[in-house]
Amino acid sequence: MNQSIKLDCRGLKCPQPVLQTKDALEQMAAGEIEVLVDNDASRSNVERFAKSRGCSSSVTEQDGLYRITIRKSGDSRPADDAGDASRYTCEPVRRELVYVVPSDTMGQGNDELGRVLMRAYIKTMKDISPLPAKILFFNSGVMITANESDLIEPLQDLAAKGVEIFSCGTCLDFLGLKDKLLVGKTTNMYEIMQSMAGADKVVSPF
Structure with missing residues (x-):
C-alpha cells in the first residue's frame, strides 16, 4: 500500500530538511512525500538527495516557498554514490x-x-x-x-x-x-x- 507523508521544513537549518526526508523515505516501502522548504538551497539539496535514493521528484514554487513532491516506488534503489544525508549542507546556490x-x-x-x-x-x-x-x-x-x-x-x-x-x-x-x-x-x-x-x-x- 502506498503511503503519503508531509514534511514542513520551513525555517529549518541544513541538513535538517534532508535528514527528515531521509527518515521519511526509510519509513515507507513505496509512496509519496511532500516536503515544504523556504529557500532555494534546501530545495536543491532535497531534490539531489531524492535522486540519489532512486526517487523521482517535482517542484512547485510560490512566493518563495518550494513544495517538493518525492515519489518512491517499490523498486527504487539508492545510487552507488548516495553517501550520508548529513553531507548535504545548504550552501547558497550560486546564481549568475x-x-x-x-x-x-x-x-x-x-x-x-x-x-x-x-x-x-x-x-x-x-x-x-x-x-x-x-x-x-x-x-x-x-x-x-x-x-x-x-x-x-x-x-x-x-x-x-x-x-x-x-x-x-x-x-x-x-x-x-x-x-x-x-x-x-x-x-x-x-x-x-x-x-x-x-x-x-x-x-x-x-
Whole structure:
C-alpha cells in the first residue's frame, strides 16, 4: 500500500530538511512525500538527495516557498554514490548575476554628476554580495576600462576575485580605444547578448 507523508521544513537549518526526508523515505516501502522548504538551497539539496535514493521528484514554487513532491516506488534503489544525508549542507546556490555598464555616467541629467555617481558605483561593487559573474561594458561605458583612472584598480580587484570583465570591441574601435584596454577582455554583441540572456539577473545603473 502506498503511503503519503508531509514534511514542513520551513525555517529549518541544513541538513535538517534532508535528514527528515531521509527518515521519511526509510519509513515507507513505496509512496509519496511532500516536503515544504523556504529557500532555494534546501530545495536543491532535497531534490539531489531524492535522486540519489532512486526517487523521482517535482517542484512547485510560490512566493518563495518550494513544495517538493518525492515519489518512491517499490523498486527504487539508492545510487552507488548516495553517501550520508548529513553531507548535504545548504550552501547558497550560486546564481549568475550580470552587471551591464552602457555609459561612463550613471543615470540621466547632469553628466558631471553622472560620472561622480558612476565612480562610486564601480568602487562599491566589491562590497556587494553576491559578486557578479560578469560585468559588460559597452557604448561609452568602455571608456571606464580603457582610460587611466582610479577605477582600474577596483576593477582589477574584482577580476582577481573571479569576476569576468568584458568590453565591447566595436565600441572600443569606434572611440579609438581598441589598443588601450586596461582591464578585462574584448567581446562582441553576440557574446553580450548570450551573457544577458543566460543570466539569472541583469543589473544596470539606469
